Amino acid sequence: MTSPRTVYLNGAFLPFAEAHVSIMDRGFLFADGIYEVSAVLDGKLVDNAAHLARLDRSLGEIGIRNPHTLAEWEGLETELVARNALDEGLVYMQVTRGVYERDFGFPPADVPPTVVMFTQGKKVAGNPLAETGAKVVTVEDIRWKRRDIKSVALLAQVLAKQEAVKAGVAEAWMVEDGAVTEGSSSTAFIVTKERVLVTRPLSTALLPGITRAAVLRLAAEADLRVEERLFSVEEARGAAEAFYTSASAFVMPVVAIDDAVIGEGRPGPLARRLRELYIDMARAG
Ligand code: PDD
Numbered sequence: 001m002t003s004p005r006t007v008y009l010n011g012a013f014l015p016f017a018e019a020h021v022s023i024m025d026r027g028f029l030f031a032d033g034i035y036e037v038s039a040v041l042d043g044k045l046v047d048n049a050a051h052l053a054r055l056d057r058s059l060g061e062i063g064i065r066n067p068h069t070l071a072e073w074e075g076l077e078t079e080l081v082a083r084n085a086l087d088e089g090l091v092y093m094q095v096t097r098g099v100y101e102r103d104f105g106f107p108p109a110d111v112p113p114t115v116v117m118f119t120q121g122k123k124v125a126g127n128p129l130a131e132t133g134a135k136v137v138t139v140e141d142i143r144w145k146r147r148d149i150k151s152v153a154l155l156a157q158v159l160a161k162q163e164a165v166k167a168g169v170a171e172a173w174m175v176e177d178g179a180v181t182e183g184s185s186s187t188a189f190i191v192t193k194e195r196v197l198v199t200r201p202l203s204t205a206l207l208p209g210i211t212r213a214a215v216l217r218l219a220a221e222a223d224l225r226v227e228e229r230l231f232s233v234e235e236a237r238g239a240a241e242a243f244y245t246s247a248s249a250f251v252m253p254v255v256a257i258d259d260a261v262i263g264e265g266r267p268g269p270l271a272r273r274l275r276e277l278y279i280d281m282a283r284a285g
Contacts, residue, residue, distance in 0.1 A: 027096030241268030
């Protein structure tokens with residue numbers, strides 16, 4: 001990046017080095033906060049209204065008032081993207097319950113939430129991993145019971161991803177009672193030998209992925225058969241194809257799950273097609 005990095009903190013666009021948050025911030029002390037990640041492609045936000053709607057919902061679920069209207073959020077994101085001359089990458093947004101002397105109960109209602117935003121350059125559409133396909137490992141899902149909330153309490157996901165890093169692969173799929181819940185930072189899909197697209201139904205057991213919803217819409221438009229149901233690690237290991245979705249990976253073909261090769265060890269045709277359809281949709285805006 002040529003221009004110095006600009007971030008957003010509580011009403012101000014600041015040079016990165018000047019943006020500081022108190023050690024008493026509830027996000028720091030309790031992971032008491034919510035976040036969102038939207039992709040940027042060709043300098044434009046991808047499916048952003050849906051991400052902002054989920055941010056609003058997450059905040060509501062834990063009783064933090066949304067400090068901005070959806071239009072204000074979008075204005076701030078657009079401004080941040082422009083100030084950082086970001087063409088392709090991510091916008092990260094975080095809202096915590098603010099700064100107050102450490103105490104478990106909520107601070108008084110007049111304590112303002114802390115709002116942090118920054119951008120990250122990343123090849124989301126042009127990611128070379130999509131050409132070869134990603135490998136994943138499976139790990140036990142040790143998270144809490146409200147995974148539908150996009151909480152900044154990500155320790156279980158950090159530990160899961162580190163298992164992937166240790167194994168030299170891209171992602172970890174988390175497993176509960178023998179069934180795949182989701183990736184450490186993505187939604188898991190498989191394609192059966194009968195060419196049925198399978199992903200876990202929404203519940204409190206997983207995040208309602210925005211990319212998941214878009215891919216299900218695209219699949220319906222393409223007349224693909226879709227089943228929202230639980231699937232086991234064994235079924236996934238024997239699937240014709242697998243892939244995962246997220247704002248940062250779009251649609252990422254999976255070519256191995258633990259020691260099982262998926263399909264022919266190359267990205268499968270449906271995963272490739274859905275990735276193309278998704279990128280077309282993202283570019284069309
Ligand atoms: N993660 N499941 C989990 C646990 C996630 O953290 C994410 C996204 C997803 C996919 O959601 P979406 O399609 O709305 O991005 C599913 C983001 C990208 C992150 O933590 O960086």
